[in-house]
Amino acid sequence: MNTSRVNTEELSTKDKRHTIHPWADLATASTKGDHIITRGEGCHVYDSDGKRYLDGIAGMWCVNIGYGNQEMAEVIAKQAEELVYYTPFGAMTNNLSAELGEVLAGLAPGDLNRVHFTTSGSGAVDSAVRFSHYYFSALGRPEKKHIISRTESYHGSSYLTASLSGKAVDRTYFHYMSDIVHHVTGPNPYRRDEGLSLTEYCDQLVDEFEKKILEIGPEKVACFIAEPIMGSGGVLVPPPGYHKAMKKVCEKYEILYILDEVVTGFGRLGHFFSAEPVWGIVPDIITTAKGITSGYQPMGAVIISDRLYDRISGSNAPETAYFTNGYTYSGHPVACAAALKNVEMMQRDNICEHVQDVGPYFIRQLKTLERHEIVGEIRGNHLMACVECNISGNKTAAEKKDMTAAQAVDQFCDQQGLIVRPYEALLILSPPLIIDKAGIDEMVSILDSSIEKATEALRSDGLIR
Structure with a gap:
């Protein structure tokens, strides 16, 4: 492999000329070193x-x-030879997607047994919120569509998920949804008011959340989304009991609890999913991505409660029951093969x-x-x-x-x-x-x-x- 300085300069020149990077500083992108x-x-x-x-x-x-990892590389190469892709739309599927759905359901807590595949964390969060909207509309409650997120959160970079994200520094010259998206204070114990105990701080956050629900109107709020630990916002660890208390408020007002485990899922906190073993809750929906394939293929997933799915499917389905959400590469065979191998190796090792x-x-x-x-x-x-x-x-x-x-x-x-x-x-x-x-x-x-x-x-x- 040629790793000479000339090669680096050539690559850098090409990159600066043609590539717009995520989170690039456009003031210096054409001159700053790579x-x-x-x-x-x-x-x-x-x-x-x-x-x-x-x-x-x-x-x-x-x-x-x-x-x-050679094992992973070989599995990906073999699957690409066997079946690189087929459409996942409607009743079509592939064998790897079917297997992975069962595996994820087995890893997820409680009755979270329904899996919708995406190609990223942003797609997973976007789809989770869209499912929440579909769910309440199918139940004849289309007004229940508002979403509550938190300051310093990060949930993705699609139009919807960037609007959900609460990091002020990330809000630049784009447009953001503000009609149905709301933010409450994200937990940051380091910067809590002086003299406030962690218990008092937790109570303060939960009280603010409930007041926000009442301000919007409980009949209008569809879901609350939270990272277990806010990752790119600064690894902000909530005070003890926070997620349990927030979940209890959601249950009180029939608001879906979306736990965004895009970062924390697949072992980062010592468990495939941290919801139950670390935080003591079973959310209504979990989103995951990143570690699902250990980065070897782009993939995400939404894992949904049977309880929710059963209320809007089968004999309970509305008159027009098409779930018109998904992606060309949902359940991509090569990505599924990588995810299955990833789980296998993580469990084996x-x-x-x-x-x-x-x-x-x-x-x-x-x-x-x-x-x-x-x-x-x-x-x-x-x-x-x-x-x-x-x-x-x-x-x-x-x-x-x-x-x-x-x-x-x-x-x-x-x-x-x-x-x-x-x-x-x-x-x-x-x-x-x-x-x-x-x-x-x-x-x-x-x-x-x-x-x-x-x-x-x-x-x-x-x-x-």
């Missing part, structure tokens, strides 16, 4: 100059079984149990970095964590200097061969689930060194004393 990743192996990736990086973000929360073992160690080791003066908080759950920089001393909101601190740490991590995900004053971490304690120690060591170097640079620039 990271061109060309190869991956285990927990590491390599750029076009051959530099090796420990991947601290598993691509984008998704490469759970690690890079370069005890990946969830491994995460349960190393996850607490990961958080404990990261917590040692709170001794640094530029670190405000380290938080997370198992292999999902965040370093929040705070040099301003402001606990209400991050300031520009806090963001500068995080950017400095990110740059030093990159120099030392660790990829993290910077966002405002945050450094987000979600390594492949196969990472071991030695890999965790390496991550923490690089972060430790990078924070020290960033602190020195910030002091030299007069941002801290």
